[in-house]
Amino acid sequence: MTTQPTVQHLVPAPRHRVSRLRRAVRSWQLYVLLTPAVLHVLLFKYWPMYGAQIAFRNYNPADGFFGSPWVGLDHFQRFIESFQFERLIANTLSLNALGLLLAFPVPIVLALVVNQLQNERFKKFTQTVLYSPSFISVVVVVGMIHLLFSPRSGIVNNAIETFGGEPVFFMGSPEWFRPLYIGSDIWQNAGFSMIVYLAALTAIDPSLHEAARVDGANKWQRIRHIDIPGILPVITILFILAIGNLFNLGFEKVLLMQTDLNLPTSEVIQTYVYKAGLQQAQFSYSAAIGLFNSLINLTLLLTFNWVARRANQSSLW
């Protein structure tokens, strides 16, 4: 008699063709666990998505998201025709494309090199040092740039003057904005991104390396013929993701690094959205610009995913 309930529980439900609804009701506690997170995405992700339609309306607070008058593509048209348009697109694209091009390979190289280290303690130490800057806040990193590259007291200008050069006002020069942004980005994030590649490298079958070593392959050859092919799928996927974020990268940091003087290169789409929208309260106009930006992102992501899938079978989906 005592074994009867046991059997019922051990054998999964479909024996009696329990209806889906009953099954769902029976595990109501799981839905309770799920509730906070679902509420969160509904409130803070889906509601704003729905609210993004103000890009096609003339938003006024009294009428809210739905009541405001419909104006179609007026805001988009205004943005495309505005004198800002070309500069914003050019700045956004060149900052992010350059950043991607220069910053993307660095963690891969670091991972390949660190992976070859024999001494476990040195390996661990190196890893820790390399990823430690990623725990520093963007505010502090930008503050450090301001201090270290300051025209009066910055150590960089001190060094330049020591070697007989003229001090440079780095944060006030449009031409220095991109190097500083990309350089500090590599400084801060390369070590952390390296971890993913290191993980992929440890997943490579060690017997491949053994065999190669027996056959006399040196480290360069093993990296080229074993390590790189081994992590290529990971590289591809991360590259696609980075492309999908091409118009999205590090906007908070751009905002922090902006000075009145470097605006010619540092004004990007998203900082413009922030200023036009939140500082000047042109809600609908800036929402339209933001939507325009997201559409470009999504298009890039889908395109590159498609290309990658055709090229070497590793893609996001």
Added chain:
Amino acid sequence: MTQLTRAQETPLSTTRSPNRRPRRPSVRTGVPSGGPWHGRLADPLFNIVAIGLLGLAIVAIVYPLYFIVIASVSEPAEILNGNVWLVPQGFTVEGYGRIFSDPDILRGFANSVLYTLVGTAISVASILCAAYALSRKDLYGRTFFMLLFILTMFIDGGLIARYLVVRDMGMLNTMWAVVLPGAIGVWNLIIARAFFENNVPGELRDAAQLDGANDFRFFLRIVLPLSKPLIFLMIMIHLVANWNAFFDALIFLDDESKYPLQLVLRNVLIQSEVTAAGGSGALDSYAAAQRIGELIKYGMIVVSSIPLLIIMPFMQKHFTKGALLGAVKN
């Protein structure tokens, strides 16, 4: 001697470019004559390049941080004259004195501690709960819910709509505006779900069900104790992220008394530099203000990083492992 010729017969070499001629070892020296990239010198050369590269990277990372620390206790005039390189000059702790007696900074610090603790608690709790539910294959509607979360990684309502939603909810200028909107990162949810899927055996749940444990009990008593590395990782990720966050506070908070430390830092470190470079005041007080301003800036960078320095050692053990955990799964 025959190492190289043998290497060329292995499958490995078939991926090489076909136009590369086989290299013969030099008869006189016995060293393969492929140049340093292929010969006996290849590995030592690699080691030199590797050590050089990593050494450079380590110095490039450590030196600026080290400089900030020594500059925070050096006389600003010495920094200005370029005398501070490796050791502090004209030792002073005046900057720290000012920092720890500045009410704005202290309040920012306290606010940050509060936001960080509350935010981390909310995020970690809701992520763990949801991730466990999603890890259960018998959850009806599992695919739908996963899709609901994953879609938000690719589609976004945008800054303005987010701002308006938070405003409509009456959260502007409250702690909730800082803590709630970014509480759940889908990426973390996916990592946690993968962890549960791989580390909570199904037999365990069957056994617990026999003992009459319901889902809540099973989750609290068995799943969570089994998932300490994951919980630890989640807490660490959110502590750091919350402590370092500034943007939500920037757009959602007007009241300066509610500013977190990062926002106070931004005003001190970044806003003042530009205005100070442009404007000028009464000469005497201006110079004095400049001097103490510099000290405070260096010192604040150090002070704001102290909480992270404290948890770093705890993090180290689990962090890489945890990061790998998430990485490999995806």
